[in-house]
Amino acid sequence: MRRTPRSSSAAHDTVPQAVFSRAAPMVVLPTPLPSDEKSAQDSYYFPRSSHVEMLNIIDACMFRGHDMPRARVLFDSLRE
Incomplete structure (x- = not known):
């Protein structure tokens, strides 16, 4: 018996639509300060x-x- 390969769309059919309808999380980092300036947030x-x-x-x-x-x-x- 010969099997036919599954298409990639078949794998997506089993994933709930809620996974794809969510907005992707996004992280916004501050711009690094110049090397001669320092701040607690920048060093974090x-x-x-x-x-x-x-x-x-x-x-x-x-x-x-x-x-x-x-x-x-x-x-x-x-x-320390």
Whole structure:
């Protein structure tokens, strides 16, 4: 017995129309300030690259519980 492939429209027929009729959520971020100006809101949305780098190292340490003590030390240093 030979099966015919389903068309992509068949998959959309099973999804409720309510999913497609909703408006997509939208996030509006403020424009970054110039490097010589600072504000709390700007640093919240646009962290310094050293913070982002530290979070990536913490993520690598926590992967499968590889080095949890080091991740904790790095996390505590970010909180200071």
